[in-house]
Amino acid sequence: MEIICIGNELLIGKILNTNAQWIARRATSLGVIVKRITVVSDDVDEIASAVKEAVQRGSRFIITTGGLGPTFDDKTLEGIAKALNRELKLNEKALKMIKEKYESYFKAGKIEEAEMASYRAKMAMLPEGAEPLPNPVGTAPGVLINTMSSILIALPGFPHEMEAIFESSIVPLLKKESKGLTFYGASLNVNGIMESTLAPLLEITMRDNPHVYIKSYPRSEKGEPHIEVYLSTIAENSEIAKSRLGRAAIQLSELVKEKGGRARASGSSKTYSSP
């Protein structure tokens, strides 16, 4: 999977990219590997380049966030259309979804007019062949496009809308793709030895446990050394995962002990969980 986040607010550092983290964490927990995250501005050519590059790299899933709203700077669908060489056309299904939203807002007294001004209809202009995805909590529908090699999905930038469409329309697709594989992670806290002493021990443990990915996160090199070691695996079920992670954790703990350090699993309730 690749994630493409669209929005100048990310490139000027106005906001943190919490959407990328949320999608990465959720996809990983379902056993789907995220290979790249790209952030580009609200510019048709920049969006088109980023999408085209991801398609060319052959990603099975490409998920974009942001730029689906009614204003002039919402350019995601124009960028995608350009990348795929497709026309933007009024999608009747999307138009119906949006109309029903505005009518319900009008009936509830939340807006003053229910008609579809051109700015509202803009959200129904989708690349040819696209499928709108219902937005349970907002106005702009998500958009799904099948290309030869990829499934391209455009989601809104508002976290609660993005998450709602992801859960209802994307999670089932990812589950099907990963065939029930799931990600499992566990942390080991290592104290009393330095990162450079730990490095060869990690290499031995990785070599002996080829299905376990290990990465170290040193917290301090100057005070008392403290290193978080994160072990993870993608497995068919939690039994297999637990046995793999447990075996690697025990081997590493013993190696650390031999070098005079201490290793302990962090919070058992969180031991085998999503990132």
Add this chain to the structure above:
Amino acid sequence: MEIICIGNELLIGKILNTNAQWIARRATSLGVIVKRITVVSDDVDEIASAVKEAVQRGSRFIITTGGLGPTFDDKTLEGIAKALNRELKLNEKALKMIKEKYESYFKAGKIEEAEMASYRAKMAMLPEGAEPLPNPVGTAPGVLINTMSSILIALPGFPHEMEAIFESSIVPLLKKESKGLTFYGASLNVNGIMESTLAPLLEITMRDNPHVYIKSYPRSEKGEPHIEVYLSTIAENSEIAKSRLGRAAIQLSELVKEKGGRARASGSSKTYSSP
């Protein structure tokens, strides 16, 4: 500028990419535009591809974060060397910096041995022609490489080390590049009209204020509509910026009023500031 963040922990959603936001905000405040942020894994080929692509796009500054430490999964310099077709060689200046750090930790009783094990020396293996940048608060030096068109800078992933090297070695380069231009931003809170009603008013204001970039961030479409409008400009000094932003803000406020909405500047002390 382009920012490339290296680390599996970002791609599994284990941590938020606060480094990207920090660099984006700081560079923007100095008048340097960030065009793209890319996140890739701790994999030599992935790093090399991302760096090569950024160089080919002709970015003046390319800043990487992460992957400079002593462990096997710190592969940033290997990736950069591959992208630039350069050899990794022991850099004497970098070696001296690292040696002095470990000696000082040893003298302070913080580590048990001062010698340069191969894992420590790994941090001094730089691409040919690279310049090490002093790390005031940690061990791994930053790395600066001049290519034909770009200045490539590799920074550690620990936020406090990354920020310290950025402030001491990168800020002076960016200031020189932007020739004293500075970024100024101001927010306008718009209430009582919907995003789709505001959209044409933003277009008029942008058309009449070509040096001001305007973007709207709707907060709610279902309750009382509330939209933050963010105006920004890059200018020689704050007088020019204030007059540009003030003129655009007044015009937009009047247009909003005509449509029955309200617009007010948010917190005057923060009116003309960095993102």
